[in-house]
Amino acid sequence: MALNYTTNQREKYTQLSATEREDIMTGLAAGKSLRQTASAINRSASSISREIMRNSDRRSGEYRASLVHSKYQKRTSAASSRERIADEGDRQYIEEKMIEGWSPEQIAGRRNLETGEQVFSHETVYQYIYRNRRDLAKYLVRAKKKRKKRGSAPQKHAPRIKNKTSIQERPESVNSRAEHGHWEADTMVSRRSKASLCVLSERKYKLTLMRKIDSKTAQNMKDRVVILLKPFPEDLRKTITFDNGTENALHEQINKELGTQSYFCNPYHSWEKGSVENAIGLIRQYLPKITDLNQIDEEEILEIEYALNNIPRKCLKYLTPIEAYMAGVALDG
Template identity: 45%
Template sequence: MSYKHLTYSERTLIKDWMNKGHSYREIGRRLNRSHTTISREIKRNLWCGEHYYLRSAQEFYEARMKNRAQRFRLKTPQTRTYVIEKLNQGWSPEIISGRLREFDPENYVCHEAIYQFIYIETPELTETLARKHIQRRKKYPYRKPKERIKNRTPISLRPADVDSRESIGHWESDTIVGGDRKSGLNVIVERNTRLTNISFMPNKSAEQTKKSIIRRLANHPEHLVTSITYDNGSENVFHQDINEALNVQSYFCEPYHSWEKGSVEQVNGLIRRFFPKGTDFSSIPVSEINRVEKLLNNRPRKCLNYRTPYEVYREARGALTD
């Protein structure tokens, strides 16, 4: 049988039965425990070496559990002295560890041990670290992203002419979230011409995103809307409905690789000049959002040889449209 630690309720019974004069053997029999377990429990947790109190016994136990398996990092005085000296010289734990591995392997310690030495045993040394964080940031184990969006086509399968921006009709979509964390803007940018469509969304749900994209891109000729590239946000789960409505192909960036749709990310930065972070879009008139869209589309771009997105798009479309 595997051993189990005494619980708080068992300690309560031990205290009560001790007060009634029961022996260790009798208490052990009632708890289905060895009498030696009861003896050790009482001897370990006597208050001032004389009295067994329930609260103090539980606190002693919890303190032992908290401090169990604690070990000193950087055990030898030589290693500690070396690490402290180099930290004060501005060396990072990674550099110190690598240096020891190459030139003094017998005293080698990994950089993680040095970080633990700093944050657990010598917190005053946090001043020697580059970021000088008083508390260490939590590290979470790597988890494979869950497949939230069905039937994704990775961006690695996107045709070469789309990547090189040689053809027109390939768009990128993204969402700018408002300061109220509810409203937002859907931003769609054509990769070749940089033509930008901005739509206000009262909420950033997948259904609202789908409606905004279909409504805006349906106004363009079919041959100028052939693909859309998204990130992996939950607002893009209805991409197949958009594909069916617009007869387009969808592509998705790799997880945490939003830079792979750099056109819309760059435009988002321009939009933030007008609507800084924290802006509540529900309080912004739609006319103001439309004004910003026109300003961006009439803004000359170096990548377009200083022509505007409107000029390049109109040329591609073959007709003057606003």
């Protein structure tokens, strides 16, 4: 099916010791990658990622081991006195999914789908967090920079790419997300290295594919897009929508190798490929801009890809992208 995750991405979250938290803080200060830090204390990179996301300071983003462990001890001692959702399984489910990056709406929608009944609403999750588990509140909203008003980009010439087809000529069947096989492509850059991520998002199923490229060149981008999409049947790779970055200059070669049709957004209209923009926003939860992507290996990238493809989406009726993709392929096959 063109998707093959070989690593053990899902593992139960276990508490860290004070010494391990000190080692994490030391590793972060030294600029080590999550995988290097995890290896040093014999933990998984996903456990370290969850620890940092959960316990870093909300304002400064700083991770301080002594304060973190003190906060954990206070949470533990106070837990028995707090009012909670009645079922212990529901409480654990909410905490685990919040740490994994799910929203209250996704948590409630998915829990209800799995049980076949209305277990709790997303409003109940919000109330539980604010009344009983304020430590989970930092997961509620992904921080975003203030956006410029649309159309307010500096007036300069967009890079010239030959033989582009405008997004305005894209068929309605693509625009409406009525059929599968239509992708959006973009790159996610790092402040600390020339390495980038090539990111692809399928418009109907919200499937995300991502791989590292050493530098943002047209040849590297072309090679990665082809490698990512080639394993899919032709029916699942029909079109690709790009922006006007020069890394997309070899779109005609991509089309030739994949049998796709390429479309290009209007200059400085990145919102016209909203699926991949949203995917990159989710990836930033795991790999913020200060991350040195040179230090991130393929296994860690696959773990993040796996996580994104297993978060339920409201637009998919709380199926995950993987589930929607598999069901869609089976239905059409």
